[in-house]
Structures are given as C-alpha cells and as structure tokens.
Amino acid sequence: MQVVGEGVxxxxxxxxxxxxxxxxxxxxxxxxxxxxxxxxxxxxVDQLEESAVAYDGLPxxxxxxxxxxxxxxxxxLNAWLRFLDMRTEASPISCWFDxxxxxxxxxxxxxxxxIAREFPGGRGRxxxxxxxxxxxxxxxxxxxxxxxxxxxxxxxxxWFTADFRIRSPxxxxxxxxxxxxxxxxxxxxxxxxxxxxxxxxxxQAKRSMGLSLSIPRASDxxxxxxVPWLQAALQMRLSSKHWTRWTLTKNKRSYRGRKIVPVxxxxxxxxxx
Numbered sequence: 710m711q712v713v714g715e716g717v718x719x720x721x722x723x724x725x726x727x728x729x730x731x732x733x734x735x736x737x738x739x740x741x742x743x744x745x746x747x748x749x750x751x752x753x754v755d756q757l758e759e760s761a762v763a764y765d766g767l768p769x770x771x772x773x774x775x776x777x778x779x780x781x782x783x784x785x786l787n788a789w790l791r792f793l794d795m796r797t798e799a800s801p802i803s804c805w806f807d808x809x810x811x812x813x814x815x816x817x818x819x820x821x822x823x824i825a826r827e828f829p830g831g832r833g834r835x836x837x838x839x840x841x842x843x844x845x846x847x848x849x850x851x852x853x854x855x856x857x858x859x860x861x862x863x864x865x866x867x868w869f870t871a872d873f874r875i876r877s878p879x880x881x882x883x884x885x886x887x888x889x890x891x892x893x894x895x896x897x898x899x900x901x902x903x904x905x906x907x908x909x910x911x912x913q914a915k916r917s918m919g920l921s922l923s924i925p926r927a928s929d930x931x932x933x934x935x936v937p938w939l940q941a942a943l944q945m946r947l948s949s950k951h952w953t954r955w956t957l958t959k960n961k962r963s964y965r966g967r968k969i970v971p972v973x974x975x976x977x978x979x980x981x982x
Contacts, residue, residue: 757891758886758892758903759956760925760926760955760957760964761892761903761904761925761927761964762955763897763901763966764921764951765900766919766920766947768899774919775918777918777945778945782846782867782912785944789908792908792942792943792944793871793873796938797876798873798876799871800871802871804870805828805834805837805868806828806837806845807835807865808821808864808865809866811858811862811864820852824848827845845867866913867912868911868912869909871909872906873907875906875922875924877935878935884925884935886926889903900921901921902923903925903964907919918943918944920943922939929971929972932952933971933972950970953966953967953968953969954969
C-alpha cells in the first residue's frame with residue numbers, strides 16, 4: 710500500500726487548520742484528489758437569518774442515503790472527494806470501520822481481529838487516520854465480496870463523513886449566511902442544522918451517500934442555478950421530494966417549514982424519490 714503526498718495523522722480526521730495537499734492511492738491505482746481543508750469559526754449574531762432551504766438526502770423512510778449503483782469502493786470515494794473539492798469548503802474528514810448490528814449475519818472474527826489490529830478502537834468503531842485511508846481501502850477491497858443478509862446488509866462498513874459550506878456557482882466564494890449561529894442552531898425534524906451542510910459516504914456490500922444541504926436566503930431563482938450546479942458534481946441524482954424552505958417565525962424564536970420543489974428538480978426529475 711502506498712501513500713502519495715504529505716500525510717496528516719494523529720486521529721480519525723484531519724486536524725483543524727491544516728491543509729492536506731497530498732493524495733492516497735493503492736499501488737498502480739489513480740490518485741485521490743488533493744484535499745484542502747479550512748475551518749471557519751462562528752460568532753454571536755444579534756439578528757437571525759430570515760430563511761434557508763434545506764435538503765435531506767435521504768430520510769430513513771427513503772433508505773437513509775442515496776444508492777450509488779454499480780461503482781467500486783475506490784471510484785465512489787474519488788467521486789465523493791471531487792464533489793467536496795469542486796463545490797464546497799469542507800471541514801476535516803472523518804473515517805472509520807464499523808461493525809453494525811446485522812440481522813441474521815455475524816462478522817467473521819478473523820476480520821474483526823484484522824481491522825482491530827490495524828486500526829485500534831472501541832467497541833464497533835475503529836478510527837482510520839487520514840494518512841492511512843489507502844490502507845483502509847486496501848483492506849476493505851480484500852474482503853470483497855462481503856457476505857450479506859436477506860436485506861443486502863453487510864457486517865463490515867467503512868464510513869467517511871464531512872461537514873462543509875457550499876460555494877457560489879458564479880464566483881466560487883462561499884454562499885452567504887452559512888453559520889448555524891445565524892439560525893440559533895435550529896435543527897429540522899429531519900436532522901438538518903440550518904446554516905450547515907454535511908455528507909457521508911458509506912462503503913459496504915453496496916455504496917451509498919448521504920447529503921444534508923442548508924442554503925441560506927435561497928430564492929427560487931437561486932435554486933434554479935445552484936441545484937443543477939451541485940448535481941453536476943454528484944454521482945447520484947438529487948431527489949425532488951426532500952426540499953423544505955424554513956422561514957423565521959413572526960416572534961423570531963423559531964423556524965417554520967414548507968415543502969417545495971425546486972424549479973430545476975420539477976423540470977428535470979419528475980420520477981425521482
């Protein structure tokens with residue numbers, strides 16, 4: 710296993726404030742895109758933002774994440790990292806192995822010992838330092854094809870998660886208002902924190918990607934521009950059914966949600982979930 714470029718270790722995520730300009734790859738494979746990381750800081754605000762459009766992709770009732778179809782673990786990670794690099798300013802990426810409760814299926818004790826030896830951790834979760842992501846992928850790939858139960862679940866999962874702020878399609882500057890403090894840290898019933906966006910990539914027998922978006926002050930015209938711009942960098946299709954505009958209530962103490970269908974989604978994706 711080869712690690713290309715400058716690595717940053719010491720935990721299960723890149724340390725705040727550092728730039729990660731290297732890449733990791735299996736020997737003979739394409740390199741992953743370079744990751745550049747910056748972390749912003751929130752400050753107290755006296756006036757809350759009036760509105761934000763939130764996307765929950767996907768709720769538990771719709772599978773919990775977008776299926777990525779027939780794509781390799783390595784290609785799905787490459788695509789996920791490219792999205793973060795091309796469309797966002799991302800926080801540190803966290804990575805870990807997990808052994809979830811899998812009905813009617815148990816994990817091979819030899820696999821547990823292998824992962825625990827390479828990536829020591831607590832019960833179930835085994836953090837992977839960023840400079841060893843290539844090693845983690847190599848191990849994951851060596852375990853394929855993973856056994857599955859009747860619902861298609863495997864007993865070994867490799868997770869990647871990151872918080873991020875969206876860039877503007879027209880300028881590449883950060884979209885304004887992306888700070889949870891500006892929404893009094895309001896969290897929607899679906900779990901989207903207004904003013905903050907996040908994503909997760911889950912590698913198991915199948916590949917899936919979760920995506921939570923919060924776009925402050927977004928008008929219908931804004932969405933007609935930003936939604937297809939985001940879609941162009943994603944491996945899966947955004948759903949037309951999981952968008953909500955949250956508006957500050959008259960007493961300025963909370964937010965009220967109203968389901969919407971972005972114009973672009975209504976025009977392009979009438980049959981999506």
